Amino acid sequence: MxxxxxxxxxxxxxxxxxxxxxxxxxxxxxxxxxxxxxxxxxxxxxxxxxxxxxxxxxxxxxxxxxxxxxxxxxxxxxxxxxxxxxxxxxxxxxxxxxxxxxxxxxxxxxxxxxxxxxxxxxxxxxxxxxxxxxxxxxxxxxxxxxxxxxxxxxxxxxxxxxxxxxxxxxxxxxxxxxxxxxxxxxxKTNIEITKGNFSDWWEQKRRQDQYELAENDKLKRDIGRLAQAAERTSRWSDAVEKTKNGTLNSGLKVDKGYVGHKAAKMMKRSKNLEHRQQAAIEEKSALLKNIETSESLKLSQLSYHKSRLAELDHVTIQYGDKAVCTDVSFTIEKGDRITLSGRNGSGKSSILKLICGEEIPYSGTFRIGSRLKISYVSQDTSHLQGTLTDYAKAQGIDESLFKAILRKLDFSRIQFEKDMSSFSGGQKKKVLISKSLCEQAHLHIWDEPLNFIDVISRMQIEQLLQEYNPTILFVEHDREFCRHIATKTVRL
Structure with a gap:
């Protein structure tokens, strides 16, 4: 050691x-x-x-x-x-x-x-x-x-x-x-080492975040109460100070020493309240620094006029003498969240490309709904270059919505000024997913969308798919993601 x-x-x-x-x-x-x-x-x-x-x-x-x-x-x-x-x-x-x-x-x-x-x-x-x-x-x-x-x-x-x-x-x-x-x-602000596996770390982080959020709410209330008390005490102090040069209702002169002492006590109390308020503000500012914001995302999927979007019946895909998958049968119904599972090379990507309309050699029966709009996320990100603004224009998507989704997936505004070729692998995949979320489609098809994408963003995307229940066919090897998302599993 x-x-x-x-x-x-x-x-x-x-x-x-x-x-x-x-x-x-x-x-x-x-x-x-x-x-x-x-x-x-x-x-x-x-x-x-x-x-x-x-x-x-x-x-x-x-x-x-x-x-x-x-x-x-x-x-x-x-x-x-x-x-x-x-x-x-x-x-x-x-x-x-x-x-x-x-x-x-x-x-x-x-x-x-x-x-x-x-x-x-x-x-x-x-x-x-x-x-x-x-x-x-x-x-x-x-x-x-x-x-x-x-x-x-x-x-x-x-x-x-x-x-x-x-x-x-x-x-x-x-x-x-x-x-x-x-x-x-x-x-966000430091590097920490925690004993245990990922679930241990995540549970500890979740508890720390909950504690800091609760403390933050409590301190916000304290700061408000202290601010009101300080203002009230300051007004009383000013009012007492003004009586030093006046007379009482009985016509007797005011005891300036007594009034001055009383005003000084009020002022001291006001200053103490201000100090306590400042201390509470400083304590509050030390909280929430490492809470990862994970705002919910929004997806507006087009509604298709039929309940069934596509059907494969005993489909075999073969390149030359090699069959990559044989006798594949399943349907895609409105609201399905289907994961295609199987070993590498079992034909998952070929099935996705066939449904997307690529010229894939196959036998069997394949039917797809007329005028069905599909949004596709590929594994490949090597084509991404240029600015996000130019990319949004080229893809015909709303630039403001596109960048808003990227912001929610932890893109800083500085990233918007950079060339996409300099992005990390995870950032490039987020670009493709954000583009897909901006597209008006009846069916989303995602091929290994989570490669390189960080855990918190994965959880955001899970939450999105669970909340809006889009029709989606995807290939993904993250067991937790598939367990949370898939309503149907097709094994090749």
């Missing part, structure tokens, strides 16, 4: 408007299984790169271990997997490699295939196996679940639960619960 010590860390990208980290300090035990969470754009991947020495920064990071980051950059993806692993770690021992692959449920034959022919999930597992072969390393694992299906996530989660000495960036709640024992959270 040793410590990674971060002291007074300050960092901003060159030309940036604001600091990503500002004088933050904390310690990490190298034996921890550390989950790393926070809103998109808060600096999770940046922090991993700072540990790797990729950028210059102010402050200090000291450690007795070396850092290794996942995913690796594979220069020659056409090479056999065994050669790729040799490039990553030339000193590996073969039996140790086979042990790691066995734990990840990867068969030995993949070692002799070109790396580029492996599925995304197989590539992830191979790189994780190579990563954990390295000794005396603290491992930085950046979003390994994005290309894993549910079964793959379960296997990798089980694998990581047997390991230690890593930081894991993931937004999958069930996955984090499975394999971490501490949470490092980037909040």
């Amino acid at each position: 040793s410590l990674i010590q971060v002291k007074q860390l300050t960092f901003a990208y060159e030309g940036s408007y604001d600091n990503i980290f500002d004088d933050v300090s904390f310690n990490i035990d190298t034996d921890w299984k550390l989950g790393f969470t926070g809103r998109n754009g808060r600096g999770k991947t940046t922090f991993l790169n700072l540990l790797m020495g990729s950028y210059e920064y102010r402050g200090s990071i000291t450690a007795r271990v070396q850092f290794e980051i996942f995913p690796f950059h594979i220069a020659n993806k056409g090479a056999n997997v065994l050669d790729v692993i040799g490039d990553i770690y030339p000193d590996y021992v073969h039996w140790e490699l086979m042990r790691e692959l066995s734990l990840l449920k990867v068969s030995e034959d993949v070692l002799y295939r070109p790396f580029e022919t492996l599925s995304n999930g197989e590539q992830t597992k191979v790189m994780l196996a190579a990563l954990f072969l390295k000794e005396n390393r603290f491992l930085l694992i950046d979003e390994p679940t994005n290309h894993l299906d549910m079964e793959g996530r379960q296997q990798v989660g089980q694998y990581l639960s047997m390991k230690s000495g890593f930081i894991l960036v993931s937004h999958d709640r069930a996955f984090l619960d499975q394999c971490v024992d501490h949470i490092l959270s980037i909040n």
Whole structure:
């Protein structure tokens, strides 16, 4: 066991408007299984790169271990997997490699295939196996679940639960619960470390937020009451002071010493009330700094004139000699929230594209309602570039509504001035989802919409779909999201 010590860390990208980290300090035990969470754009991947020495920064990071980051950059993806692993770690021992692959449920034959022919999930597992072969390393694992299906996530989660000495960036709640024992959270104003898994951290945060909200309400009432009392006392003091130069009703002269003493007491009481009020205001200002605003979103879906929107009856999709899915049958009825589930490569995206009107080779019966308007969110965000304003115009959506939804999904106004190509992966996915929420459609089709998107935004989107009950067909490997949202599951 040793410590990674971060002291007074300050960092901003060159030309940036604001600091990503500002004088933050904390310690990490190298034996921890550390989950790393926070809103998109808060600096999770940046922090991993700072540990790797990729950028210059102010402050200090000291450690007795070396850092290794996942995913690796594979220069020659056409090479056999065994050669790729040799490039990553030339000193590996073969039996140790086979042990790691066995734990990840990867068969030995993949070692002799070109790396580029492996599925995304197989590539992830191979790189994780190579990563954990390295000794005396603290491992930085950046979003390994994005290309894993549910079964793959379960296997990798089980694998990581047997390991230690890593930081894991993931937004999958069930996955984090499975394999971490501490949470490092980037909040609005600070960085905190909490013992336990994600659910433990979330419950603790929820209680803290509720306590601060209750304290905030109480202090608001106290400030109002103290302000009224101070004003009333000040008026009394002024009134008493004015009698110093007057006479009593009986015609006798006023005792100026007594009146002055009384006015001074009133003034002192007024000042004490002001001090108490200021203290209450300062105490109130210390609250609510890390409460994540998650305003509810709004969706206005068009109403279709028929109850059934689409139907697939014994549909098989085949590319050349390869059938990606066979004998698929289901209907999409108004109000359905359907999740397509299955392993990677089972044809989920092909089914979505067929319904969206792409030229997909199929046999069987496929019917879709006439003049059905569909809003589609694809997995790919690589095409996003230019300003949000230009993008809204090109997509024919209301710019004000589009940006309002992005604001609710934690976009700062500064982001509106940047080129979309500089956005994080999660921010790009939020652009696609916000565009979809702005579109007038009868059916929403979303293909892995939550890749890279932070946990709080996922919960917002869950709340939206539960509240407005749109007709939606989606592919998503986040178990918690599917459990909360899907009214029907179609397994391929």
